Amino acid sequence: MTMGKLMTGxxxxxxxxxxxxxxxxxxxxECAHHVARRIFYEYEGKRVxxxxxxxxxxxxxxxxxxKALCTHPNVAGALFVSxxxxxxxxxxxxxAIQSSGRPVDKIVIQDQGGTSSSIQTGIRKIxxxxxxxxxxxxxxxxxSDLSIGTICGGSDALSGLSANPAIGxxxxxxxxxxxxxxxxxxxxxxxxxxxxxQRARNQEVRQKINDALTKAKNYYQxxxxxxxxxxxxxxxxxxxxxxxxxxxxxxxxxxxxDVIKPGMTASEHGLYFLDIIPDGEVKWGFPNINDNAEIAxxxxxxxxxxxxxxxxxxxxGSAISPVIKICSNTNTYQKMPDDMDINAxxxxxxxxxxxxxxxxxxxxxxxxxxxxxxxxxTLGHQEFALTYKNFDSTDISCRVT
Amino acid sequence: MKRxxxxxxxxxxxxxxxxxxxxxxxxxxxxxxxxxxxxxxxHKMAVKNIAEGHDVFKYGMAIGHATGNIxxxxxxxxxxxxxxxx
Numbered sequence: 001m002t003m004g005k006l007m008t009g010x011x012x013x014x015x016x017x018x019x020x021x022x023x024x025x026x027x028x029x030e031c032a033h034h035v036a037r038r039i040f041y042e043y044e045g046k047r048v049x050x051x052x053x054x055x056x057x058x059x060x061x062x063x064x065x066x067k068a069l070c071t072h073p074n075v076a077g078a079l080f081v082s083x084x085x086x087x088x089x090x091x092x093x094x095x096a097i098q099s100s101g102r103p104v105d106k107i108v109i110q111d112q113g114g115t116s117s118s119i120q121t122g123i124r125k126i127x128x129x130x131x132x133x134x135x136x137x138x139x140x141x142x143x144s145d146l147s148i149g150t151i152c153g154g155s156d157a158l159s160g161l162s163a164n165p166a167i168g169x170x171x172x173x174x175x176x177x178x179x180x181x182x183x184x185x186x187x188x189x190x191x192x193x194x195x196x197x198q199r200a201r202n203q204e205v206r207q208k209i210n211d212a213l214t215k216a217k218n219y220y221q222x223x224x225x226x227x228x229x230x231x232x233x234x235x236x237x238x239x240x241x242x243x244x245x246x247x248x249x250x251x252x253x254x255x256x257x258d259v260i261k262p263g264m265t266a267s268e269h270g271l272y273f274l275d276i277i278p279d280g281e282v283k284w285g286f287p288n289i290n291d292n293a294e295i296a297x298x299x300x301x302x303x304x305x306x307x308x309x310x311x312x313x314x315x316x317g318s319a320i321s322p323v324i325k326i327c328s329n330t331n332t333y334q335k336m337p338d339d340m341d342i343n344a345x346x347x348x349x350x351x352x353x354x355x356x357x358x359x360x361x362x363x364x365x366x367x368x369x370x371x372x373x374x375x376x377x378t379l380g381h382q383e384f385a386l387t388y389k390n391f392d393s394t395d396i397s398c399r400v401t
Numbered sequence: 402m403k404r405x406x407x408x409x410x411x412x413x414x415x416x417x418x419x420x421x422x423x424x425x426x427x428x429x430x431x432x433x434x435x436x437x438x439x440x441x442x443x444h445k446m447a448v449k450n451i452a453e454g455h456d457v458f459k460y461g462m463a464i465g466h467a468t469g470n471i472x473x474x475x476x477x478x479x480x481x482x483x484x485x486x487x
Contacts, residue, residue: 157443161416165408165460191486195462236416236443238477239484242464249408249460348418349402 007369009304010076011139013101018073019146019304019369020047021136022320023129025079025122026066027052029086035109036081039122044380047076048126049319051296051384058087061278061389064263068300070097070104074320076133077103079125081118084110103132141369143177144269148365149298149306149321150183150250153291156311156328157235160246162357163309163328163344169358170307170365171252171271180266181251182301184274184294186216187225187287188247191240196248196273201255208259212275222282250309261391262297274301279392292316293385295323305365315339317376319384322368325375326361341375405440407448409461414445414477416459421446427474438476445477457482 009019025048027036033052040050051069053062070078070093078097082090090106097104105125112118139145150167152159171181189196193213200206228240237243257270266272276297277287288294295306295318304321308314311328313336327333330345342360346352368374407415407429415429421440426433429448440446445459451471456463465484471477 161406161408161418191484194485233479236441236445236478238445238479238482239465239486241462241484241486242459245460245462245464253461347403348406351403354408 007141007366008371009139009141009145009369010073010136012073012076012136014071016073016302017139017141017145018075019141019371020074020320020322021076021133022074023048023077023079023126023133024070024075024320025050025081025126026070028080028082028088028090029056030054031056031083031086032081032109035107035115035118035122038119039079039081039126042123043126043130046130048130049382051319051386052081053088053386055388056086058089059388059390061262061391062386063089063093064391065296065300065386067093067096068263069296069320071100071102072299072304072320073302074304075102076136077129078105079122079129080104080106081122082106082108084108103129105129143174143179146174146304146365146369147180147182147266147302148174149274149295149301149303150181150309151185151291151294151298151306152247152250152309153316154310154312154314155247156332158328158345158348159309159311160249161328162347162354163311163326164246164250166344166347166354166357166361167250167307167309167326168252169354170361171250172254173358173362174365175252175254175269175271178269180269180272180302181254182260182266182272182274182298182303183248183251184276184298185247186212186275186277187220189213189244190217191242191244192248195241195245196256199254199256201257205256205258209256209273212259212273212277215275215279216277219277219282219287223286250307260301262389263300265302272301274298278389280390283390284388287389289387290385292318292383293387295321296384296386305369307361307365309344313339315376315379315381316383317374317379317381319382322374323376323381324361324364324368338379339375405446408459411461412458413447413449413451414457414459415448417442417444417446432473434473437472437474440476445482447471447473447475447477449473451477456485
């Protein structure tokens with residue numbers, strides 16, 4: 001793979017570079033969701049997207065996530081839609097967005113004369129934000145400007161043989177070119193502890209990986225999560241490490257630079273492990289309720305683009321960052337042609353090698369980073385999920401950008 | 402249509418993409434061997450001789466060790482492969 005060519009994107013005044021120029025509408029409690037959605041409907045198909053947090057009780061993690069997402073490189077500006085009496089610390093988040101150089105505005109429904117007036121005002125405010133962010137200067141983007149996340153959802157028996165190792169090949173290339181790759185899925189990595197620790201760049205990171213995976217094991221045990229089933233053995237998997245490697249191989253062969261948590265960005269280039277398991281006691285249920293909660297966390301770490309491996313056929317995209325769908329088998333790829341971007345099933349049923357599909361993924365990233373839409377973007381997918389969670393001191397270790 | 406897949410250069414096993422019959426001759430990486438067991442779809446076949454106690458590699462990483470000598474062409478599963486974690 002030899003590609004010296006640059007991609008084109010958007011320069012932010014905080015120095016970061018995005019591949020999309022999105023204006024966010026952010027509701028700060030479920031009570032404001034309807035007004036926010038009605039404003040969004042006026043601009044559907046434009047570069048406006050809707051995210052938010054449903055909870056009323058305060059949560060440091062949700063604040064941190066929204067702060068990270070609204071100052072994401074793909075985001076040009078934001079409008080907050082608040083009911084007025086919820087507990088989210090809207091002012092602190094808006095202040096952080098303002099300091100990042102992005103325009104930010106708000107509507108407080110209780111001060112705005114209620115629903116209709118808030119919708120009308122919101123439509124006008126988005127119009128202004130779109131005009132103001134039209135002039136986001138173009139930037140040339142090299143691999144070192146990109147952070148790329150990976151996740152799998154709706155996996156099948158072929159995921160670990162085609163789509164996942166092909167993503168690993170793409171990750172190796174991206175990182176060899178100075179880019180950053182982020183992987184997660186602590187729940188799927190049981191049995192990989194020693195192998196992951198061997199890939200740590202130093203003793204400190206080795207210890208962090210060990211701590212994160214021990215925490216994951218305890219958490220999933222408390223949730224009653226099974227790691228190896230009889231069906232796995234019938235299908236040909238023998239050991240727990242073999243099963244886990246099927247998911248883990250998406251990370252490729254690079255050294256693991258560090259363990260990060262949601263809302264933190266990578267401090268250097270290279271491969272990072274995102275620890276999504278809450279710190280402290282087990283509470284508030286499953287670590288992530290669905291794939292999109294996990295995607296939102298990858299994006300909160302600065303990922304401008306997500307590589308999503310699926311076998312049975314996930315349809316989701318995401319708010320903020322494009323999601324490239326890589327299908328493990330030709331059957332699903334042909335059954336759901338509108339939803340898939342790349343067919344890794346070619347590795348199984350034709351002469352294509354893992355390297356060739358890895359190269360196809362890299363070429364796909366270059367086109368999509370320069371503005372081509374993914375399948376899920378074309379279909380209007382903008383899923384977003386954010387729930388209550390607890391992490392220790394994410395603020396302290398966060399890189400100042 | 403591929404019938405088996407070796408994922409990583411360092412691997413000493415390949416995955417059957419369809420059921421492989423016993424007795425068939427296989428050529429891989431310049432070496433030839435005979436399939437010595439019926440290999441069900443999705444299961445592993447040794448593509449090199451693996452000595453007892455040596456690691457079995459898939460994805461270029463150890464997925465466990467051989468509990469006996471495994472000849473190229475043999476089925477590799479719970480009867481001759483054990484996790485390194487136990």
